[in-house]
Amino acid sequence: MPTPEEFAALQQALAEAVQSKNALAAELRVTTGELRVTRTERDLLQEQLNRFKRQLFAAKSEASATHQKDMFFNEAESLGVQAQPAAEETDDDKIDVPGHKRAKRGRKPLDPALPREVVRHELPEGERVCPHDGAALSEIGVEVSEQLDIVPQQVRVIRHERVKYACPCCDGGMRLAAKPPQVIPKGLLTESALAWVATSKYLDGLPLYRQAALLGRFGGTDISRSTLAASIVRVGEAAQPVVNLLRDDLLDSPLIFGDETELQVLKEPGRKAQAKSYIWAQMTDGSGKDGRGPPIRLFAYAPSRSTETAMRIYAGIGRGAVLMTDGYEPYDAVAEKHQLVHLACWTHCRRYFLDALQALPKDKRGPEQLPARFIALIGQLYKVEAQAKRDEVTVQELERRRQEHSMPVLKDIEALLLANLHVVLPKSLLGEALHYLASQWTKLKRYVEDGRYSIDNNAQENAIRPFCVGRRNWLFADTVAGAHASANLYSLLQTCAINGIDGYRYLRALFTALPAAKTADDYAALLPWRVKLGAP
Numbered sequence: 001m002p003t004p005e006e007f008a009a010l011q012q013a014l015a016e017a018v019q020s021k022n023a024l025a026a027e028l029r030v031t032t033g034e035l036r037v038t039r040t041e042r043d044l045l046q047e048q049l050n051r052f053k054r055q056l057f058a059a060k061s062e063a064s065a066t067h068q069k070d071m072f073f074n075e076a077e078s079l080g081v082q083a084q085p086a087a088e089e090t091d092d093d094k095i096d097v098p099g100h101k102r103a104k105r106g107r108k109p110l111d112p113a114l115p116r117e118v119v120r121h122e123l124p125e126g127e128r129v130c131p132h133d134g135a136a137l138s139e140i141g142v143e144v145s146e147q148l149d150i151v152p153q154q155v156r157v158i159r160h161e162r163v164k165y166a167c168p169c170c171d172g173g174m175r176l177a178a179k180p181p182q183v184i185p186k187g188l189l190t191e192s193a194l195a196w197v198a199t200s201k202y203l204d205g206l207p208l209y210r211q212a213a214l215l216g217r218f219g220g221t222d223i224s225r226s227t228l229a230a231s232i233v234r235v236g237e238a239a240q241p242v243v244n245l246l247r248d249d250l251l252d253s254p255l256i257f258g259d260e261t262e263l264q265v266l267k268e269p270g271r272k273a274q275a276k277s278y279i280w281a282q283m284t285d286g287s288g289k290d291g292r293g294p295p296i297r298l299f300a301y302a303p304s305r306s307t308e309t310a311m312r313i314y315a316g317i318g319r320g321a322v323l324m325t326d327g328y329e330p331y332d333a334v335a336e337k338h339q340l341v342h343l344a345c346w347t348h349c350r351r352y353f354l355d356a357l358q359a360l361p362k363d364k365r366g367p368e369q370l371p372a373r374f375i376a377l378i379g380q381l382y383k384v385e386a387q388a389k390r391d392e393v394t395v396q397e398l399e400r401r402r403q404e405h406s407m408p409v410l411k412d413i414e415a416l417l418l419a420n421l422h423v424v425l426p427k428s429l430l431g432e433a434l435h436y437l438a439s440q441w442t443k444l445k446r447y448v449e450d451g452r453y454s455i456d457n458n459a460q461e462n463a464i465r466p467f468c469v470g471r472r473n474w475l476f477a478d479t480v481a482g483a484h485a486s487a488n489l490y491s492l493l494q495t496c497a498i499n500g501i502d503g504y505r506y507l508r509a510l511f512t513a514l515p516a517a518k519t520a521d522d523y524a525a526l527l528p529w530r531v532k533l534g535a536p
Contacts, residue, residue, distance in 0.1 A: 044427055051358075109146075117149075153196075153218055165177075183235055183511040183515055187234070191512045194232075194507070195504050198489050201232070202486070207475075208474070211228060212228060232482070232485055233479075235489070235507075236488045237484070237485060239488050239489070239510065240488060245524055250283075250296045255452065256284060256321060256322070257282065257285075257325075257460035258280070258281070259280075259464055262279075263276075263301065263477060264277065264476040265476065265477045265480060266477070267479045277302070278302050279299050279301055279302075279467060280313050281297075281464040282299075282313070285454075294499050295499065297463050297497075298495075299488075300487050301483040306330065310330035310334050318338075321341070322341040322343060323340045324343040324344075324453075325342070326348045327344050341446065343444075343453055345456045345457035345458075347456040348456075349437055349444060353374045353430075353433045354371070354375060355433070356428075356430040357372055370416075370420060373416060374433070377413050378413070380406075384406050385455050387401075395452050396451060400451075406448050407448055421434050421435070489507075499529055501533070506528055508534065
């Protein structure tokens with residue numbers, strides 16, 4: 001039996017062992033927690049890396065192969081495909097195949113409005129004899145085939161000669177014939193040339209240095225890029241009154257779409273050349289839905305995306321109008337100040353869930369995954385819209401269908417959101433998708449309240465795409481004045497495009513008429529749908 005001293009020593013040793021065990025357990029818990037955090041951070045970083053790799057190397061289409069058959073998401077494509085009548089099964093198990101017209105094969109005929117030059121091919125005189133009886137052959141017809149011919153742009157010089165008159169009897173009667181006013185006084189380029197330069201850059205995405213090279217190649221003319229740039233700035237500034245009238249009409253529209261994209265301006269006072277500036281885009285859907293006149297496309301330059309800038313861009317918007325945006329916060333301030341009906345974009349919402357789905361391994365992207373379930377439900381919303389578009393329903397009927405078919409889907413989406421919002425890491429791609437949906441929910445579900453409302457901002461994204469395509473070619477604006485001029489000319493040309501107006505012919509007519517415009521009525525007569533266009 002141990003002595004008291006030995007027993008005390010054993011108790012001390014046991015206490016130290018227990019203390020050491022507890023310390024080891026605590027250290028293990030800390031290490032386990034740190035490992036869990038490290039693994040979570042690793043997974044989040046891997047998610048971000050996979051997203052960036054997809055942005056760089058993957059296809060840009062947002063169509064999901066897994067759910068494509070029931071998505072009806074790519075509206076521009078799916079709505080363009082007319083529904084084919086399905087074959088009905090009869091009682092005797094026979095299939096009734098509906099009749100159809102087979103498209104004619106072969107080459108499409110060339111436009112009959114194009115000018116034609118006839119090249120006649122005849123047999124030589126010595127071959128116009130019958131080999132059997134030697135009689136002269138008679139013409140009985142012609143065999144016709146057509147080819148498209150292209151004549152390179154013609155560069156010419158307009159020589160203005162102002163005739164001088166003088167009195168033969170004295171020196172006091174000398175007079176000089178007046179020259180018509182020009183949009184650029186004493187400018188090197190005619191109105192037609194200015195219109196060609198503007199449409200080549202802003203419709204065809206052809207940078208000015210390439211245009212200068214073209215002029216040198218097919219015209220033997222050495223015109224510097226700086227001369228072309230200065231001319232573009234001048235005509236862009238001259239068109240400002242017409243753009244202002246377009247803006248007034250746009251802000252009076254009951255439904256406006258808004259978006260913005262980046263632009264680099266090299267020489268902006270107080271800012272580095274690498275600083276990001278922005279082009280703010282606005283559009284209306286035109287008289288097709290609201291009866292307020294032709295559709296309008298507007299672009300405006302600003303050095304920032306701030307709330308102050310948004311307030312200035314939308315100053316004067318009609319109270320109670322409908323504003324469709326992508327959820328960017330400054331638009332909330334605009335909507336609150338002007339008491340607007342603010343709609344959010346279901347396309348942007350779906351895009352977040354698509355990123356979350358694509359971040360999963362390929363073998364784990366099945367329909368049971370949470371992102372896929374949200375995508376499928378959003379697809380049901382678009383299915384209602386697609387069917388209504390195919391049926392060409394009225395605004396009232398579209399509203400009824402949304403209430404009947406889309407409202408239950410919205411309730412399912414909301415229930416799924418509430419069940420998972422707080423059980424997913426907020427900084428994960430799925431967490432970002434859920435929190436975006438939650439933050440925009442009130443604006444997202446509002447579109448079912450009126451058949452005139454749009455489900456998404458796709459129309460605005462399509463309208464801003466020509467600017468983004470052109471920016472890949474000319475890359476940046478040199479000065480602030482150039483950025484403003486570019487925004488004005490984009491506004492005019494894209495408004496022409498959406499109204500089916502030839503942009504080159506419009507600019508040519510506009511630049512010719514601008515010097516004579518003095519009053520608001522004069523400028524109003526120069527809006528794209530009011531100008532009489534000259535010959536092509």
